[in-house]
Amino acid sequence: MTRYVFIVAREEPELCAHLAREFSGEAGVEVVLDRRRVERRQRRAAGLPSERRRGARRTHAPIQGELQALNFALVTAD
Secondary structure, eight states, X not given: OOEEXXXXXXXXXXXXHHXXXXXXXXXXXXXXXXXXXXXXXXXXHTTOOOOSOOSOSSOOHHHHHHHHHHSEEEEEEO
């Protein structure tokens, strides 16, 4: 069964609560607030310590675009 996860922008807790209520009875649907912090490049520019790892372990580009445009992203988790 395919699982669906709504990732809601951290600035939109009301939207997260609304979606959680709307899909509470749906099996396989989860609603979560975005837990990611500031991107590494933004940290470095802000003077925050950078991470020692080389390269990103995961890519967030598609999700980030949807979060900025719609305040949520819908992803599948098989």
